[in-house]
Amino acid sequence: MSVQPSGEVPLLGGTANRGRVHRVGDTVRRPLRPTAPATHALLRHLERVGFDGAPRILGIDRTGREVLSYVHGTAITAPAPTWALSDSALRSVGELLRRFHEAVADFDPSPYAWPASAPPPFSGGTITHNDPNLDNVVFRDGRAVALIDFDLAAPGAPVWDLAGAARLWAPLRSPADTDDPRRGHELHRLRVLVDAYGEVERDLVVDAVVRNHEWMCALVRDGARRGVPGFAAYWTGQAQQRADRTRAWLAEHAAAMRRALVTPGARRT
Numbered sequence: 540m541s542v543q544p545s546g547e548v549p550l551l552g553g554t555a556n557r558g559r560v561h562r563v564g565d566t567v568r569r570p571l572r573p574t575a576p577a578t579h580a581l582l583r584h585l586e587r588v589g590f591d592g593a594p595r596i597l598g599i600d601r602t603g604r605e606v607l608s609y610v611h612g613t614a615i616t617a618p619a620p621t622w623a624l625s626d627s628a629l630r631s632v633g634e635l636l637r638r639f640h641e642a643v644a645d646f647d648p649s650p651y652a653w654p655a656s657a658p659p660p661f662s663g664g665t666i667t668h669n670d671p672n673l674d675n676v677v678f679r680d681g682r683a684v685a686l687i688d689f690d691l692a693a694p695g696a697p698v699w700d701l702a703g704a705a706r707l708w709a710p711l712r713s714p715a716d717t718d719d720p721r722r723g724h725e726l727h728r729l730r731v732l733v734d735a736y737g738e739v740e741r742d743l744v745v746d747a748v749v750r751n752h753e754w755m756c757a758l759v760r761d762g763a764r765r766g767v768p769g770f771a772a773y774w775t776g777q778a779q780q781r782a783d784r785t786r787a788w789l790a791e792h793a794a795a796m797r798r799a800l801v802t803p804g805a806r807r808t
Contacts, residue, residue: 546563546569547561547562548561548562548566549561549562550567551614551616551647551674556674559603561570561753562602562609562697564609564709565608565609566606566608566609567594567606567607567608567609568600568602568604568605568606568607569604569605569607569610569633570604570605571599571603571604571605572690572711573652574651574652574653574654574690575605575636576595576651576652577648577653577692577693578689578690578692579596579600579605580650580651580790581643581646581648581666581689581692582594582595582596582689583596583644584642584643584646585642586668588642588645590592590638590639590642591684591685592611592635592638592639592642592684592685592686593610593639593685593687593689594610594685594687595607595608596609607613609685610677610684610685611677611679612677612678612679612684612685613677613679614673614674614675614676614677614678615673615676615678615679616673616674616689616797618719619673619719621719621720622681623673623678624719624720624721625681626683627681627682628678628681628683628732629708629709629728629731629732629735630731630732630734630735631681631682631683631684632676632683632704632708632732632735633670633701633704633725633732633733633734633735633737633738634683634684634729634734634735635676635684635685635686636671636697636700636701636704636736637735637736637737637782639668639686639700640665640697640700642668642807643665643666644665646665646666648666648694649692649695653689653693653694654669654691654692654693655693655700655758656693656694656695657669657693657695657696657750657751658750658754660696660743661693661695661696661698661699661743661747661750662694662695662696663694663696663699664694664695664696664697665694665696666692666693666694666695667692667693667694667695667696667697667699668686668689668692668700668704669691669692669693669699669700669703669706670688670691670703671686671700671703671704671708672691673707673708673749675687685726691758696714696743696746696747697739698715698739698740698743698747698753699747701732701733701736701739701744701747702747702748702750702751703751704732704745704754705728705729705732705733705748706751706752707750708709708732709721709724709725709726709728709729709732711725711729711748711785711788711789712725712781712784712785712788712789713781713784713785713787713788713798716781716784716785717785719794725792726792726795726796726799727799729744729796729800730799730800733800736782741800741801742797744792744796744800745797745800748789748796749789749790749793752782752785752786752789757780759773759774759778760774762774774783
């Protein structure tokens, strides 16, 4: 990883802010968004309630970027190490999401303007991270310990975050688009994650997964249309074909996913 002349170290991962997030010592500098006041209020709440799984907001630097504490550990960027794709790592992701949702349960989002929320019936109840991708989860000693990149956080139902994590971490998509040890174990890993998370409306998980896929595709497609560099670079013909394959896989396996969530024991596909 190169160090810029200013002493700034570019951080890997992300799409919308790719190449625009830098580490400076024990801080992270990121572009400000119009909804930053809401995100900062959320991070301050997490600090007040003692949730240690998120960065702290430290202020704004002289260039107009937000300054966050650097969360020590490993965020999972491609190619993902094998240990990060294990069932034990996956369980820790579910446990981290549960802790996060418990920490935000009494946060009042009403005074703030947020990014687009999840669609009904997943649009209320608490605050959701909305982007629990592999590179937005920090691990230490093989366990997920923190969420980063709260740019998309908004009011939503906990099952929405769980569905997003299942879609990305299981992963719930065509095996043709998975080239790591998770391939062929999609339904088993869906059950592992949901079991680790704990109490949730299991009858809503599969519908939330399908809607989450469409919601994220629309978000990326809109960003590409508006010329956001990271989204425009990602939303190529190949990405659109992958999205279509995922859509077809989810439709074909909807009943199997529901069975995996309600039958005793986690099953392998």
